Amino acid sequence: MHAKPLQRIVRGAWCTPILLSVFIGACGGSGQGLDTNGRPLSEQSKTNTGTNQPSNTSGENVFSSIQRDVLDVSCATSGCHSGTSAPLGLNLDAGKAYANLVSQSSIQVSGLLLVEPSNPDASYLVAKLEGTQDGGLQMPLGKPAINAQALAQIRQWILDGALESDDEPVVSVDPVDVPIPTIEPVLPTLDDIQSKIFDPLCISCHAGTTPSANLNLELGESYLQLVERPSTIDVQAKPLVSIDNPENSFLVDKLRGRSLGSFGDANYRGSRMPVVGGYLSESQLQAVEQWISAGATEMSSQ
Amino acid sequence: MNEVVNVITIQRVFWHAVNVLLMAGTLIVQPAMAEPYLAVRTGQKCMACHTNPSGGGKRTQFGKIYGQTVLPATGSTNLLLEQINNYLDIGGDIRASASVAKEPMEEDQAAFTNDRATLYLEAQLIPDRLSLYLDQRVAPGVSNREAWMMVSAQNKKTFLQAGTFYLPYGLRIEDDGAFIREISGVSFNNSDNGILLGHDAGPWSFRTSFTNGTNGGAETNTAKQLSARLAYIQQRWRLGVSANANDGADAQARQMSNVFGGLKLFGLEWLAEFDMVSDTSPETGKRRQSIGFLEANKELVKGHNLRASVEWLDPDLDVGANLQNRFSLIYEFTPLPMVQLRVGTRLRDGIPQNSAQNADSVFGQLHIWF
Numbered sequence: 001m002h003a004k005p006l007q008r009i010v011r012g013a014w015c016t017p018i019l020l021s022v023f024i025g026a027c028g029g030s031g032q033g034l035d036t037n038g039r040p041l042s043e044q045s046k047t048n049t050g051t052n053q054p055s056n057t058s059g060e061n062v063f064s065s066i067q068r069d070v071l072d073v074s075c076a077t078s079g080c081h082s083g084t085s086a087p088l089g090l091n092l093d094a095g096k097a098y099a100n101l102v103s104q105s106s107i108q109v110s111g112l113l114l115v116e117p118s119n120p121d122a123s124y125l126v127a128k129l130e131g132t133q134d135g136g137l138q139m140p141l142g143k144p145a146i147n148a149q150a151l152a153q154i155r156q157w158i159l160d161g162a163l164e165s166d167d168e169p170v171v172s173v174d175p176v177d178v179p180i181p182t183i184e185p186v187l188p189t190l191d192d193i194q195s196k197i198f199d200p201l202c203i204s205c206h207a208g209t210t211p212s213a214n215l216n217l218e219l220g221e222s223y224l225q226l227v228e229r230p231s232t233i234d235v236q237a238k239p240l241v242s243i244d245n246p247e248n249s250f251l252v253d254k255l256r257g258r259s260l261g262s263f264g265d266a267n268y269r270g271s272r273m274p275v276v277g278g279y280l281s282e283s284q285l286q287a288v289e290q291w292i293s294a295g296a297t298e299m300s301s302q
Numbered sequence: 303m304n305e306v307v308n309v310i311t312i313q314r315v316f317w318h319a320v321n322v323l324l325m326a327g328t329l330i331v332q333p334a335m336a337e338p339y340l341a342v343r344t345g346q347k348c349m350a351c352h353t354n355p356s357g358g359g360k361r362t363q364f365g366k367i368y369g370q371t372v373l374p375a376t377g378s379t380n381l382l383l384e385q386i387n388n389y390l391d392i393g394g395d396i397r398a399s400a401s402v403a404k405e406p407m408e409e410d411q412a413a414f415t416n417d418r419a420t421l422y423l424e425a426q427l428i429p430d431r432l433s434l435y436l437d438q439r440v441a442p443g444v445s446n447r448e449a450w451m452m453v454s455a456q457n458k459k460t461f462l463q464a465g466t467f468y469l470p471y472g473l474r475i476e477d478d479g480a481f482i483r484e485i486s487g488v489s490f491n492n493s494d495n496g497i498l499l500g501h502d503a504g505p506w507s508f509r510t511s512f513t514n515g516t517n518g519g520a521e522t523n524t525a526k527q528l529s530a531r532l533a534y535i536q537q538r539w540r541l542g543v544s545a546n547a548n549d550g551a552d553a554q555a556r557q558m559s560n561v562f563g564g565l566k567l568f569g570l571e572w573l574a575e576f577d578m579v580s581d582t583s584p585e586t587g588k589r590r591q592s593i594g595f596l597e598a599n600k601e602l603v604k605g606h607n608l609r610a611s612v613e614w615l616d617p618d619l620d621v622g623a624n625l626q627n628r629f630s631l632i633y634e635f636t637p638l639p640m641v642q643l644r645v646g647t648r649l650r651d652g653i654p655q656n657s658a659q660n661a662d663s664v665f666g667q668l669h670i671w672f
Binding site: 027028029030031032033034035036037038039040073074077078079080083084085086087088089090093094095096107108109133134136137138141142143144145147200201276278 | 403405408409411418442443444445478479483484485486487491492515516517518519520522527548549550552554555556579581583585591617618621622623624625626627650651652653654655656658659660661
């Protein structure tokens with residue numbers, strides 16, 4: 001009787017050293033002249049030339065160190081949260097990560113912000129890194145989890161307000177001689193709402209000759225169809241936008257998901273908006289409310 | 303005669319011992335493995351076993367039968383084909399793992415994880431002509447992986463998909479941690495919205511897609527992603543090429559291309575792929591990467607598969623001393639229909655100043671499917 005199983009094991013086993021020997025001469029790079037991310041050290045020298053170094057000696061700000069030590073190493077790598085292939089469009093490359101994280105809504109779990117300033121427990125980024133997320137998989141995907149020290153640093157950064165840069169040093173002057181200027185707040189205009197909210201997030205459905213809910217939010221139409229106009233679906237009969245009164249504006253209810261009821265109920269007021277692309281961030285919601293509170297004007301502010 | 307009996311007895315004892323050890327072993331940690339080797343082993347196209355003509359996900363009746371009769375050490379004659387009726391069919395995968403990861407200068411990590419529990423639904427609205435397909439991950443977390451409708455000509459030789467799907471590009475291996483999957487971004491973790499056109503003619507198989515290029519994220523511009531895959535399949539070998547171009551926001555762009563193939567040689571099933579990736583951005587200019595993948599599979603006896611793979615990555619062709627390697631050795635044991643145990647190890651070798659590039663792991667996985 002032939003020992004066929006043993007022969008098969010031998011035949012199968014020799015493929016391993018063959019495969020290894022093919023690449024044994026191409027082991028990992030020596031890393032000479034490179035930083036921890038595999039980039040030439042000379043690149044950093046060119047980047048630092050001419051930049052304004054902080055006057056204090058504490059070094060780079062917190063977010064910069066998080067970008068360098070966590071995001072660049074574990075997240076914004078090729079094929080992951082970098083460049084055009086970033087999953088769910090979440091690009092965490094340097095120069096883009098902050099804007100894509102802070103006060104931005106999660107696509108995987110509605111109602112959560114990726115980073116909610118001052119609230120790390122409610123920040124979806126923390127949940128994903130700690131493995132306590134409700135949606136998707138723990139990050140970084142396929143790699144060892146972020147160490148406890150880095151997680152603590154991220155939590156503290158969020159708790160401290162999730163600033164992009166540390167506060168600049170205060171220059172001491174004689175307060176008697178320096179008049180304190182009155183800075184008028186810059187309120188969002190309809191142009192801002194149109195370009196930053198309606199156009200990218202709403203007109204995929206609310207446009208054209210047969211817009212959803214018969215509400216056209218395209219440029220030139222949105223104001224006329226919103227301000228002091230009744231909704232066709234609101235059982236509470238609120239106007240879509242009530243001038244000076246965001247609390248009484250159905251648009252705000254829809255954007256915040258406020259008091260919409262449950263599907264099938266008699267008082268159901270429809271789904272939270274937008275239905276695709278993720279809900280609005282807190283800053284975007286406040287912009288809409290500020291515009292309404294300021295009179296919901298059609299013209300741009302001077 | 304006594305010598306022959308002794309040899310047979312020794313063989314039986316040996317394999318029973320192996321089976322017992324593997325069934326008792328629960329230290330298994332590993333994301334799922336490459337299934338295209340089964341296509342190479344059988345000489346079939348991916349669509350022979352999978353509802354999705356591009357491969358992956360729910361299995362066809364043939365795929366289910368294969369998984370219950372040919373793949374396991376002990377096949378079944380009482381097939382469970384889970385078809386609700388002529389119009390509805392379901393399927394699922396559950397993968398649970400345990401792992402020990404060792405990363406230089408970091409604390410070792412050992413964890414049990416529920417890698418993925420996925421349910422599939424296929425609705426034949428018009429049999430063999432119009433179908434709806436859902437691939438839904440239900441744990442951990444709930445997310446949709448694929449959701450598309452497909453209009454197809456007779457025998458699915460030509461079809462059009464619309465919805466959310468995985469892109470046609472290269473070898474659709476299950477190991478999303480492999481360089482060819484991770485660096486390209488084309489993996490079972492990323493699906494995109496758009497349309498996909500497919501055509502099969504004899505040994506030829508062609509797929510092309512036109513999608514948002516945001517991997518499921520919101521589309522904020524008019525730029526799109528184009529991906530195409532052409533393969534020639536024979537009984538003992540196959541060869542293919544792929545290309546992908548994605549224009550993103552802020553003048554970013556990526557182009558990828560590869561050559562891939564499979565071969566039955568020396569009693570082994572070989573898979574290989576070579577990729578070139580080019581990224582362009584205003585901040586970094588143009589960066590090119592090269593990626594390689596080579597894998598060998600050997601069915602030792604029915605239900606026992608040994609796999610070895612090597613990978614390499616040059617993350618920037620204009621920078622030296624930055625090469626990365628990844629070696630894997632995995633043993634797969636399918637004792638029963640729809641149950642598979644895997645044990646293995648992965649070794650990474652990169653630049654010494656990056657500990658993640660040198661992280662090693664011992665892993666295993668319990669995989670149940672239907």
